[in-house]
Amino acid sequence: MFKTRKIVDLSLPLTNETPIYPGDPEPNISVATMIENEGYNLHYVHIGSQTGSHVDAPYHFCPNGQRIDESDLSLFIGTGVVIPVLGKGEQEPIVMRDVEAYLDQLQPGKIVLFHTGWSQYAGEEKYFRHPFVQADVIEAMIERGIRTFFIDAINIDITGGTAFPVHDRIAAVNGIIAENLTNFQAIDFPDPLICAFPLRIVGSDGSPVRAVAMDVE
Numbered sequence: 001m002f003k004t005r006k007i008v009d010l011s012l013p014l015t016n017e018t019p020i021y022p023g024d025p026e027p028n029i030s031v032a033t034m035i036e037n038e039g040y041n042l043h044y045v046h047i048g049s050q051t052g053s054h055v056d057a058p059y060h061f062c063p064n065g066q067r068i069d070e071s072d073l074s075l076f077i078g079t080g081v082v083i084p085v086l087g088k089g090e091q092e093p094i095v096m097r098d099v100e101a102y103l104d105q106l107q108p109g110k111i112v113l114f115h116t117g118w119s120q121y122a123g124e125e126k127y128f129r130h131p132f133v134q135a136d137v138i139e140a141m142i143e144r145g146i147r148t149f150f151i152d153a154i155n156i157d158i159t160g161g162t163a164f165p166v167h168d169r170i171a172a173v174n175g176i177i178a179e180n181l182t183n184f185q186a187i188d189f190p191d192p193l194i195c196a197f198p199l200r201i202v203g204s205d206g207s208p209v210r211a212v213a214m215d216v217e
């Protein structure tokens with residue numbers, strides 16, 4: 001019998017103030033109907049495909065890449081390996097030296113979570129000058145069979161540039177990236193079961209998710 005001891009929410013609150021990638025559609029969540037008027041409460045939810053905590057499909061950066069509805073659902077669930085990279089400065093790269101000690105834990109089916117701590121700056125200008133992952137780090141992880149990467153920052157690549165080398169490499173192996181996550185410090189138990197399923201938006205480049213880490217027995 002499957003038992004959940006704890007569920008940690010890794011998602012940012014989704015509001016009209018949720019930080020969005022520069023240039024993305026502005027979220028507009030508002031009341032559509034009210035019990036007093038129509039007999040039931042309902043909201044309009046106008047958001048981009050990658051607003052709030054979200055996953056990227058390979059199609060986001062690869063014209064022939066899989067769309068989010070075509071991705072293997074097994075990519076969105078797995079045992080997490082949290083790699084602490086706290087204490088990085090603005091736009092500082094996460095390099096091989098930072099992750100070396102964790103490479104032995106990586107096997108196909110596992111999910112890597114880069115814990116930068118940067119989500120504490122959500123809502124500030126500094127949020128967009130987050131640390132980013134260097135391409136050779138991702139290559140070493142892909143070599144070990146990792147296909148799913150989570151980060152508690154708005155982008156796994158540097159924001160403000162025109163190149164997305166980490167997105168390109170992950171898309172090339174039909175992998176998945178989850179971004180704009182938070183609360184990784186609350187994963188205080190071993191072998192967290194990580195789960196962040198996308199909506200089945202046909203043809204989409206990505207989807208908002210409710211990302212969680214579960215302590216299960």
Ligand SMILES: [Zn+2]
Pocket residue numbers: 056155156167177179
């Ligand atoms: Zn992305």
